[in-house]
Amino acid sequence: MELLARLANLPGALPGACAQGLIWGIMAIGVYLTYRILDVADLTVDGSFGTGGAVCVMCLLSGMNVWAALFIALLAGLATGLVTGLLHTFMGIPAILAGILTQLALYSINLKIMGKANQSINVDKYDLLISLRWVKEFALHNPIIMVIIVTAVLIGVLYWFFGTELGCGIRATGSNPAMSRAQGINTNLNVVLGLAVSNGLVALSGALLSQYQGFSDVSMGRGAIVIGLAAVIIGEAVFGRIFHNFALKLVSVSLGAIIYYIVIQLVLTLGFDANLLKLLSASVVAVFLAVPYWKGKYFAKPTAKKKEGAKNA
Numbered sequence: 001m002e003l004l005a006r007l008a009n010l011p012g013a014l015p016g017a018c019a020q021g022l023i024w025g026i027m028a029i030g031v032y033l034t035y036r037i038l039d040v041a042d043l044t045v046d047g048s049f050g051t052g053g054a055v056c057v058m059c060l061l062s063g064m065n066v067w068a069a070l071f072i073a074l075l076a077g078l079a080t081g082l083v084t085g086l087l088h089t090f091m092g093i094p095a096i097l098a099g100i101l102t103q104l105a106l107y108s109i110n111l112k113i114m115g116k117a118n119q120s121i122n123v124d125k126y127d128l129l130i131s132l133r134w135v136k137e138f139a140l141h142n143p144i145i146m147v148i149i150v151t152a153v154l155i156g157v158l159y160w161f162f163g164t165e166l167g168c169g170i171r172a173t174g175s176n177p178a179m180s181r182a183q184g185i186n187t188n189l190n191v192v193l194g195l196a197v198s199n200g201l202v203a204l205s206g207a208l209l210s211q212y213q214g215f216s217d218v219s220m221g222r223g224a225i226v227i228g229l230a231a232v233i234i235g236e237a238v239f240g241r242i243f244h245n246f247a248l249k250l251v252s253v254s255l256g257a258i259i260y261y262i263v264i265q266l267v268l269t270l271g272f273d274a275n276l277l278k279l280l281s282a283s284v285v286a287v288f289l290a291v292p293y294w295k296g297k298y299f300a301k302p303t304a305k306k307k308e309g310a311k312n313a
Helices: 002-008 010-037 045-061 066-089 095-114 143-161 165-175 177-182 187-213 224-239 246-269 274-298
Strands: 118-120 215-217
Touching: 010 045, 010 143, 010 165, 010 187, 010 224, 010 246, 045 066, 045 095, 045 118, 045 187, 045 215, 045 224, 066 095, 066 187, 143 187, 143 246, 165 177, 165 187, 177 187, 187 215, 224 246, 224 274, 246 274
Parallel strands: none
Antiparallel strands: 118 215
């Protein structure tokens, strides 16, 4: 009976889970660009996510328009990706270490931006784009509706951009760097651009989350890379055989984030210890990453051996 009582509370919590999934889905799209398109391990995400939130909240507190605050947060994210890209290409630091160094530096920068560990923003006093308070209202400012619109616009812009000559160059760089260089493509420039675009999306997601929850915290991006990878992997596992178009693959990543947060909400509703959520997330990502390897090693069909007595053609 207790279990049924807990499950009865689940429908009321689903709108919030969907809204969070959509917001984090924008961050997951940024992770997808580096992880799948650029084939670069970028750990800047944990820092740039908080940077977007910090910049957005401070801009709003200074009286700036919400769209201008989001745009400046996006620019701040582009700058963080640019720094990581230059550390990797210009200074020759491995990509994973360059991301760690930028992430570490961003902790201090985020503290300096906010002036303290966290800054709150009240929806009653400031004109916010989304808020947790509106999540159950059927209106345009409902976070679910608004973030769906924002996500659709972003996917459309990314689909157009990666269809241009520059975008195709970035995709080619991630697919085959050696062949790209042989074709005269500046791979270093493409890596920097890809990292900048990725972290711009991550910062935009952080800016939206800070408005949604009503505050920005210096540690709000901790573990973001795990959530992003979980969304990418879940989206590919569930929709990989259905969605083949580039735009639909980005949609699958966003849907993967929604599924992730619905599952998290479900296990919390069933009484799972909230202190073990990070462990659960890491375990889910580890298992989904291991599945393709296990399938290839243990479940692949043996190749048919050629008959020794086959006649020559």
